[in-house]
Amino acid sequence: MQTTQIRLASRPVGEPTDDDFAFVTDDLPELAEGQVLLRTIYLSLDPYMRGRMSDAKSYAAPVPLGGVMVGQTVCEVIESRSDRRAVGDLVLAYTGWQTHAVADAQHTRRLDPDAAPVSTALGVLGMPGFTAYAGLLEIGRPQPGETVVVAAATGPVGSAVGQIAKIKGARAVGIAGGPEKVRALTEEFGFDVALDHRSPTFRDDLAAATPDGIDVYFENVGGPVADAVNRRLNLYARVPVCGLVANYNATSAPEGPDRLPGYMSRILTQSLTVRGFIQSEFEPTLFKPFLADMGEWVRDGRVRYREDIVEGLENTPEAFRGLLVGRNFGKLLIQVAPL
Amino acid sequence: MQTTQIRLASRPVGEPTDDDFAFVTDDLPELAEGQVLLRTIYLSLDPYMRGRMSDAKSYAAPVPLGGVMVGQTVCEVIESRSDRRAVGDLVLAYTGWQTHAVADAQHTRRLDPDAAPVSTALGVLGMPGFTAYAGLLEIGRPQPGETVVVAAATGPVGSAVGQIAKIKGARAVGIAGGPEKVRALTEEFGFDVALDHRSPTFRDDLAAATPDGIDVYFENVGGPVADAVNRRLNLYARVPVCGLVANYNATSAPEGPDRLPGYMSRILTQSLTVRGFIQSEFEPTLFKPFLADMGEWVRDGRVRYREDIVEGLENTPEAFRGLLVGRNFGKLLIQVAPL
Known part of the structure; x- marks a missing residue:
């Protein structure tokens, strides 16, 4: 069996170019005992992948030059040498940017297509949804009546942050780029207020939208949006830092x-809590409650989600570049092959 | 009865000059029921006072122009219209930069001169000591074997931070300016390692002194010292932010x-907790345990302290300027009148 892979050919300087990736078709090894052969259906694209292309010090090792780009996938088992998985099973795996892969069955999680569309395991019921849940509830700790602000708010993390904030009784202010996304924030995701960061009056709009200041800023973008928000943080405000996509190509x-x-001075005079995190820190304690809560909220319509599905592995580099500048609208997935 | 006061004549731009202060002698009002007349013995000078001279947004209102500069004091009661305080009592008060004052008895705390020298109520057993205790234990949470770094380490906050860290089983690395202070850190205060931030090899010295990285950075200075420390913060490191004296005159x-x-990126990739605080936040829950613990540690010699006493209210502005650039050596007090 063969696989077509996207390998990291060079470490990008600034925005990743097509030359930073190499498409290679190669033979897969024979299955060993306990392994499964997988056919990729959906590949998740997420901003953290920009970090894996770099060899700067981080919480995770970089992808080696010549290595397959990493990423979570939803796959179908097409051959099995494990009692745990049968041919035809749909599984969550971490097989990266490729069409097929061999994986240890124990490193896959079986998905129930009757419980929820399997693509949600990469979004609202997966890593992005859990990032929102853990960061907002463990670090942000929104109280009823408080104001929660999040940017990239139509994305899979931001939209979940706003909707969970509402469930917890807080006011949700969402920031996005462009009128179509801004409209979706209030009409589709139930934010109290939606702001366009591209508007020339953005700072004034933010002030008008947060008359009582800001108690939680869920930081996933950085850049000028963060700058405007920081000025309005209240005493004892919490800032879970889960991403800084505006900086990733710097x-x-x-x-x-x-x-x-000036930022340190604000931390001091406002007694702010600024806390970086990666969702894996909270997985041992919070992942099960997350699946229970979020599963229920999605089923009863209190949490909605949107997917932006791009067809074809060959379009992955371009889709990833778009992700870093907000061209996607909802959770970005590559449909590598039909379900 | 008259008092000589130092009033804020203008808001300093950069380093406060003599012209920013006005010395005025004025009549005090008659005592009302419940009030006491106080004679100032010690006036505490602390970096936070620079903030009170400014009208930038902060946790505390600025001193109004023409108002007496604020500050904690140790005073003797020389007249009383309160059952709570007798003539001759020594009390902790908040009467500011002046020789005499009228205060509500209930806003004073009686000091026991047999328990500890009364000046310690302004230092190791007062606000600076409590700042160290609350910030280190509630936010820094040092674990046995971890590395704690603090700058301005011969000051009343820094020296307490290092010594409490040792009591909790952590390694204490102190940073100060000049060979005399650096020597005191290990010989007098028991730090494991002492570094001179004025040394041209400071960054290398810090790296050598923290081979396992830094788990807690108690931030009370900012500036280039913080820059060097930040690069060595470990995963999940905690940064209580209690002061930024390097910036106060900016x-x-x-x-x-x-x-x-770059700093936000470090917060993200190292899952840092950066938390600004003012000690008053923790007073309701922690001040009693602090007095019990710290009183015991001072009595049994596990926590030492050093005072830098300047004679005469007239020398207050110059002493305060020195405080902001580290010319004092130990807790800076103005001896306004003899004990």
Whole structure:
């Protein structure tokens, strides 16, 4: 059996180019005992992958040059040497940017297509949804009546943050780019207020939308949006930091002025809590409650989600570039093969 | 009865000058029921006072122009219209930069001169000691074997941070300016390692002193010291932010490059907790345990302290300028009048 893979050919400088990736078709090894052969259906694209392309110090090792780009997938088992998985099973796996793969059955999770569409295991009921749930509830700790702000708010993390904030009785203010996304925030996802960060009056709009200041800023973008939000953080506000997509393609520190002293001063005078996190930290304790809560919320319509599905593995690099600048609208998935 | 006061004449731009203060001698009002007349013995000078001279948004209102500069004091009661306080009592009060004052007896705390020298109520057994205790234990949470770093380490907060860290089984690395202070860190305060931030090899010295990285950075200075420390913070490191004295005289954001994106990225990739605080947040729950613990540690010699006493209210502005650049050596007090 063969697989077509996208390998990391060089470490991108700034925005990843087509030359940073190599498409290679190669033979897969024979299955060993306990392994399964998988056919990729959906590949998840997520901003953290930009970090894996870099060899800067981080919580995770970079993808080696020449290695297959990593990523979560939903796959079908097409051959099995494990009692755990049968041919035809749909599973969650971490097989990366490729059409087929051999994996240890124990590193896959079986999905029940009757419980929810299997693609949701990569989105609202998967890593992005769990990132929103754990970061908002463990670090953000929104209280009834407080104001929660999140950017990239039509994305899989941001939309879940806003909807969970509402469930917890907080006011949800969402920020997105462009009128279509902004409209979806209130009409589809139930945010109290939606703001367009591309508007020339964005700072004033934000002030008007947060008359009592901001108690929780779920940070997943950084950049100028964060700058505007930071000025409105209340005493004891919490800032879960789960992503900084605005910075991911940066090749050096931006020109001055140096905003760090001002930010530290704000942390001090407002008694802020700024806390970086990766969802895996909370998996041992919170993943089961997450699946129970979020499963229920999705079933009863209190949490909605949107998917942006791009057909064909060959379109992965371009779709990934779009993700970093917000061209997708909802959870970005590559449909590598039909379900 | 008259008092000589130091009033805020203008809001300093950069380092406070003599012109920013006005010395005025004025009549005190008659005592009302429940009030006491106080003679100031010790006036505490602390970095937070620079913030009170400014009208930037903060957790506390600024001193109004023409108002007496605020500050904690140790005073003697020289007249009383309260059952709570007798003439001759020594009390902790918040009467500011002046020789005499009228205060509500209920806003004073009686000090026992037999339990500890009364000046310690402004230092190791007072606000600075409590700042160290609450920030380190509630936010820093040092574990046995972890590495705790603190700057301005011969100051009243820093020296307490290092010594409490040792009591909790952590390794204490102190940073100070100049050979005399550096020597005191290991010889007097028991730090494991002492570093001079003025040394041209400071960054290398810090790396050598923290081979396992840094788990807690108690932030009370900011500036280049913080920059060097931040690069060595471990996964899940905690940064209680209690002061940024290096920035207090700044009049604008420094020139670039802009270090904020890099700092946020470090918070994210290292899952850092950065938490600003003012000790008053923790007073309701922790002040009693603090007095019990710290009183015991001071009595049995496990926590030592050093005072830098400047004679004469007239020397207050110059002493305060020195405090902001580290010219004091130990807790800075003005001896306004003899005990």
